[in-house]
Amino acid sequence: MTKPVVVGVDGSQSSLDAVEVAAREAGLRGVGLRMVHAFGWPGLHVPPGGPPWDPGSAGVRELIDGTLAEAERRARDAAPHVDLTREVPVGEPLMVLEIESRTACLAVVGSRGLNSFGSLLLGSTAVHLAAHGHCPVLVVRGRPHPAGPVLLAVDGSTAAEPAVEFAFAEASMRGTELVALHVWKSWTERAPDGLADPALVAYDESRLRDAEERLLEKAVAGHPETRADVTVHRRLVRGRVRATLVEASAGAQLLVVGARGRGGFTGMLLGSVSQAVLHHARCPVAVARSGAT
The missing domain is CATH 3.40.50.620 (HUPs)
Structure with a gap:
């Protein structure tokens, strides 16, 4: 049925x-x-x-x-x-x-x-x-942009895979584009005190960006084959995850997130990023949770 x-x-x-x-x-x-x-x-x-x-x-x-x-x-x-x-x-x-x-x-x-x-x-x-x-x-919630894309928050975690599937399906049904957005931080931004060896920063930042680009590519790889009607735009942004997603949601029909991504505590059913966009996004938010049927 x-x-x-x-x-x-x-x-x-x-x-x-x-x-x-x-x-x-x-x-x-x-x-x-x-x-x-x-x-x-x-x-x-x-x-x-x-x-x-x-x-x-x-x-x-x-x-x-x-x-x-x-x-x-x-x-x-x-x-x-x-x-x-x-x-x-x-x-x-x-x-x-x-x-x-x-x-x-x-x-x-x-x-x-x-x-x-x-x-x-x-x-x-x-x-x-x-x-x-x-x-x-x-x-x-919010005011969806009627001609905007479906916005997918990508973090590369296994828990986020249902969100990727859901976002592709929504973009296909709505006849709109999919923007896969991955937000990353530099080594110095991740360090507790923000300090790093200046001689190594440029080299390390380049390697880190390459790694984040591969993560984004891998997250959406293969799906265009099953959703050939969906045009995918990959966006890699360096910044604060929650603030960047909230800002990007202003131009979207729908924001799709996983319930818990990389860095989330195992026992948490809803991560801090998911909670933040549910409270502050400027368009409707879909949460696709791993394990939900």
Whole structure:
């Protein structure tokens, strides 16, 4: 059975934006869209007239139906021919969407929901799902450049390989170019005190750049053969990884990252670079995690 795209709906503007993106993603893949509204206290402000854990009571049902009706309208406008289904499971959104991701090809959420504090740049549901989802997760944020490329963050790690595959597939479906961006640091920038022998720096920097170029080439090698319709641009930039990716995202339709790359601690499910772009990128961010199915 073909797996659908799943989107979390809570009635917030962020989740409605996510519905539109999810509908278009489902249309690109030729699959259905499953809209999930997790019913659980305190995530839902329950009106008078029914117990807080009874989604079938009159007042609550009207609230849920209204939320999903608006979501369905937005989905229909974005992708009229996509098959839609609704789910209203009882439970906390974090757990519900993680479970739903097990039978999805892609999970889509907004960057902030109804429960996010005003000072937070990213909601807890988006962070949790990006780290624990069982399929690629797309967090809708920023303002995507409609004619921009798919931007792939390359670090050469094994954990990032699913992100490479996902980025090629997205660029192919969207009919756009892929920019594979690898950011590197010099020996002196990597050293704790920034000191190095001046006589060796130029030679070592040249060798290091060559090595980083090979890493970038290897990361995307072979994929153009299976995605011949995708034009790939390789960019090697010396600088700060997080700041460079955030800046580059301003001209992209989508930024694709792995969950954890080189230098990440083994026990971490979501690395610092992934967390940084989820909070600060200027376009939607997709996290493709190794081990997700």
